[in-house]
Amino acid sequence: MNSSDFTISLAGEWRVRATAERTGNNDGAPFQADAVVRLPGALAAQGVGEEISVNTPWVGSIFDPAWFTEPEYARWRVPGNIKVPFWLQPEKYFRGVARYEREVEIPGSWAGRRVVLALERAHWATRVWIDGREAGRNDSLSTPHEYDLGAGLAAGKHTLAIEVDNTVVIDVGPNSHSISDHTQGNWNGVIGRIELVATATAWLDEVQVFPSVAARSARVRGRVGGAETLSAGAVARVRVEKQTADGSPGDAAQARTAAIGKNGVFEIECPLGADAELWDEFNPALYRAVVSLENGEARAVTFGLREVGTEGTQITVNGRRVFLRGTLECAAWPLTGYPPADVESWRRMLRAARAHGLNHIRFHSWCPPEAAFVAGDELGFYFQIEVASWPNQGTTVGDGGAQDAWLVREADRIVRAYGSHPSFMFFAAGNEPGGPHSAAWLTYWVERMKALDSRRLHTCSAGWPEIAASQYHVTHWPRTHQWLDNLKSRLNALPPETRTDYRDFIGKRAVPVVSHEIGQWCVYPNFDEMPKYTGVMKPRNFEIFRETLAEHGMAGQAREFLHASGKLQVLCYKEEIESALRTPGMGGFQLLGLSDFPGQGTALVGVLDAFWEEKGYVAPEEWRRFCAGTVPLARLERRVFEAGDELRAEIELAHYGPAALEKAVVKWRLVTGNGSAVTEGRLTPPQAVATGALTALGRVEVTLDESMLADGGAARKLTLVVSVEDGDGGARAENDWDVWLYPKNGSAVRAPGAAPRDAVLVCSEFDAAAEAALREGGAVLLAIPPERVRGDAKHGRVELGFTSIFWNTSWSNRQAPHTLGILCDPAHPALAGFPTESHSNWQWWHVVSRASAMILDELPPELRPVIQVVDDWFTHRKLALAFECRVGAGRLLVCSVDLREADGANPVVRQLRASLLRYAAGADFAPRVELAAEQVRDLFTRR
Known part of the structure; x- marks a missing residue:
């Protein structure tokens, strides 16, 4: 007989009774079904469950209670219009125990054979009865539930009952992605194979x-x-x-x-x-x-001939040093609300990751189904699997609770089920554990797993702690240590040219270090993706954000906000990834994440959406310039120059390709916006570059003379492009960095208050002189000191930073910054002398670090800022660094950037001031929106 003769699929219709309590075996009473559903599947996706309400018993911490209490959310707490902002919202919700029943028929050819029921990916705990006889229980979140029904089943019909309990059976932490509503949702059902298998008695x-x-x-x-x-x-x-x-x-x-x-x-x-x-x-x-x-009896096991190890502070695969370029997979599957059990879905996700230069996936506080390992094996991905636990929100490990024993059982089950897959290379007990005894218990867990199985590297947990038993560390300290030294550095503490690498931290470690959850830089919501949510999970959070944007008069700017914030996000990720690649001996990084995280208040941290699809502001080819197996790097001493300065850059190559480069040819060029080179060169001679290391290639030094300025001696952006090619036409990698060149002395400007009537009055107070000039039809540049800008009544001052929002303000208690970069029209005549794109780039750091955002919510909706700031999607304030208006007969240009030191050492602010002044003095300065003097005055605090 074929093996198919001994397998019966039970996919199809099942009767179900969904209750809040365990069902037992009904004591022989007839089974009363509530509905008929299909398995594999989940209840909510098939309309079984309760309507979402303010009392829905979610699994997952809600750090921001505003939705339950604040009046601005009241309309979304009304039955019939329930919309929650914390995560994707299922159409129905069931949390409890469901009993599924159906008739099964055992063929006569199975006589004397042992019969096994296999349930792949049940959520969560199951019990099984055959003809009223209990066959056992299982509580694995990660591996198939298998039940031995014995060798005595007679041919013919039998009643099979499966109880599925999706309450918190073991306290693994309410935010564990294995059980939480933050990502996949707390579903009830079985979503993989459901089958009866007949085996021999051996x-x-x-x-x-x-x-x-x-x-x-x-x-x-x-x-x-x-x-x-x-x-x-x-x-x-x-x-x-x-x-x-x-x-x-x-x-x-x-x-x-x-x-x-x-x-x-x-x-x-x-x-x-x-x-x-x-x-x-x-x-x-x-x-x-x-x-x-x-x-x-037969079984086939797929494997790969590979070994993973360590060499100092780096990870090796088959003896070659590798650099882990990873992202998190947090079980976010918005169409179904549960992870797929088919291989093609996982291939699609991994191909998207590979297209962006990644080779590694960390499964945050969960373990994927078999299909993910099959796809990872095929595509050559390196997986970090975690026991399904995030024990730090009221949960601990090491205190002797039920979760300690369960974590050991679950780890054993994971190794037993998936241990031979070559993609299963790293193993952790979970994410960010808490508890006074956690370090000691995690040491026990790591030592036990190392003794059990040497086919992978083990670490105690992702995030913390660092214990001696771990074979590698996954820690947040590298990025905190250098680039994000403290929360203030998310604002303005460090200029772009000071960020280098993490060698001071790595040099103090004895085992490889993989940087934990780097990035988390947000973008504005992509409302264009909302039609994709055709399944059980709905983007009610996006509906809230879209409605409030329209109420603030900016509905037409959603795409602009997405694009501008997206470009800033990519800029931040590029610098953070390059900082890791520039670090000698570093083991790798794990992004959080390449795709959006739909929970925890809506964390739009991905350059891909929750469907692992592009948002339109960065292509995979552009991303791979700085995130790939071979990446040219430049250590720039600074980004901003004046004519006559020297650009100096140390050129390195992070090369983790399959083989050494025999004759690496390094070329560089300095190009304008249209790609034409103002100068170029080559680092000679061609050199050999070993794989598995960071190699110094040489130094670029070039004097940026006045001939490199734009026509008429104007400021311009230039781009340093470095390419590395192995021999004639061999493997090639290229990367680039923007720099800005300004005239040596800037532009001459008349002293404030001393201009004739047809010139521009520059003032830092909206005082009597300014109002008089406006009444007489004059032009005024009001450069208000940033510290004088008002906040709003609820949130206070806008915490303006150069970087975008970290995670989101709802879940981080409004951690600064509160904004997503700048948005402007480069063709606006006010910016004609100030080289810029429509979004933030590094030169804007020198502006934003000395500015405050004005809140224009009370001004006419048709007023469009000259320099706008993209606000947090929870508040949607109209923010500006500069705007223009008419006041009486006069014309007013208001700027909340500190221009008082414009003649000093900051050529960027000096150039912005000159550009604004030239505009204010010209015929193009013709504001269309009229304001009263008091409307302008109310934007600022009084002296």
């Missing part, structure tokens, strides 16, 4: 493969259940075959046999040949070990 209970790169062999270990029913001297037969691209078997090595011990255990070494291919990100070669018994 069966292959477990098969694991332990490859050896040095020996080019694979040790196959297994255990036979019911081995006592085999004949004396029974053996396990093992055949290893190459797996082809389409998954079919290829060439096979000669079969070998191993004796089965009395305890059912067997072990055999299988040589693969001297030319056996190694598995890694560049060549994901796969093999399959097929194990069979004399009674016809």
Whole structure:
């Protein structure tokens, strides 16, 4: 018979009764169904559950209670218009115990065979009954639930009942992505394979493969259940075959046999040949070990010939140093509300990650289904798997609670189910644990797992703590130590040219360090993605944000906000990723994340949306310039120059490709906006570059003379482009960095208050002189000191920073900054002398660090700022650094950038001041919106 003769799929219709309590076996009473649903599937997706309300019993911490209490959210707390801003909202919600029942028919050909019920990815705890007889319980969040129904099932119909409990069965932490509503949702059901399998009375209970790169062999270990029913001297037969691209078997090595011990255990070494291919990100070669018994039982296990280790503070794969370029996968699947169990869905996600130069995925506080490992094996991805726990919100480990024992059981189950997959390279007990005894307990966990399985590296947890037992650390300290030294540095503490690397931190560590959850830089919501939510999860949070944007008179600017904030986000990610790549000996980084995180108040941190699709402001090719296996790097002493200054840059190459570069040719050029070079050169001679390291290539030094300015000696942006090519037409990598060149002495400006009537009055107070000049039809530049700008009644002053919002203001207690960069029209004549794009770039740091954002909410909606600031999507204030208006017969240009030192050492602010003045003095200065003097005065505090 074929193996399909001994498998019956139970996919299809099931009767269900959903209650808030455990159902037991009904004590023989007839089963009363509430509905008929399909499995695989989940209840909420099929309309079973309660309507969302203010009393919905969510699983997940709600750090910001504003939705429940604040009047501005009252309209979204009304039945029929419930909209929550914390996460994606399911159409229905069920939290409790559901009992699923159906009839199954056992064929006569199964007589005398052992019958097993397999439930892949149940959520969460299950119990099973066959004809009223309980068959057992299971509480794994990560692995299939299997139930041995015995060898005595008679042919014919039987009643099968499955109870699924999606309450918090074990306290693994309410925010664990394995159970929380923040991402996948707290669903009830079974979403993978549901089948009955008939085995012989002796069966292959477990098969694991332990490859050896040095020996080019694979040790196959297994255990036979019911081995006592085999004949004396029974053996396990093992055949290893190459797996082809389409998954079919290829060439096979000669079969070998191993004796089965009395305890059912067997072990055999299988040589693969001297030319056996190694598995890694560049060549994901796969093999399959097929194990069979004399009674016809067989199992195939896919594996790769690979070993992961460490060399100092770097990670190695097959002896070659690698750099982990990773992102988090937080179980956010917005169409279904649960993770997919099919391979193609995972291939699609991993291909998107690979297109952006990544080689690593961290599964934050959960473990994916088998299909993810299959896709990771095929595509050569390096997975960090975590036991399904985030124990720091009222939950601890190491205190002897039920979660301690469960975490050990779950880790064992994960290794048993997925341990041979080559993509399963790193293992952690969970995320950011808490508790006074956590370090001691995590030491026990790591030591236990290292002794159990040497096929991967183990760390105690993601984030913290660092313990001696860990083989590598995943820690937030590198980015905190240098680039984000404290919360103030998210604002204005560090200019762009001071950010270098993390070597001071890495040099003090003995094992590899992978930087934890870097980035978290937000963008404005992409309302254009809302039609994609055709499944059970709905973007009611986006609906709230879109409605409030319209109420603030800026509905037409949503795409502009997305694009401007997106460009700033990419700028921040580029600098942070390059800081990691510039660090000698660093192990890698893990982004949070490449895709959006839909929970925790809506954390729009991705350059991809929650569907892993592009948002339109950065292409994968652009991202790979600074995030790939081979990346040219430049250590620039500064970004802003005056004519006559010298640009100096140390050029390095972070090269983690498959092989060394034999003759690396390094070229550089300094180009204008249209791509034409003002100067160029080559670092000579061609040089060999080892793989697995950061290599210094040389130094670029060029004098930026006046000939490089724009026509008429005007300021301009230039871009330093560095390319590295291996020999003539070989592998090529390119990267670039913007710099700005300004005239040496700026532009002459008349002294404030001394201009004739037809010139511009420059003042820092909206005083009698300013009002008089306006009454007489004059032009006034009001450069108000930033400290005089008013805040709003509820939130106070706008905390303006150069970087975008970290995570989001709702979930971070309004941690600064509160804004998402600037937005302007580069073609506006007020900016004609100030080289800029429509969004923030590094030169704006020198402006924003000496500015405050004006709140224009009380002004006419048609007023469009000259320099706008993109606000937080929870507040949607109309913010500006500069705007223009008419006051009486006069024309007023208001700026909240500190221009008082414009003749000093800040050529950027000096240039902005000159550009604004030239505009205010010209015929183009013709504001259309009229304001009263008091409306202007109310924007600022009185002296």
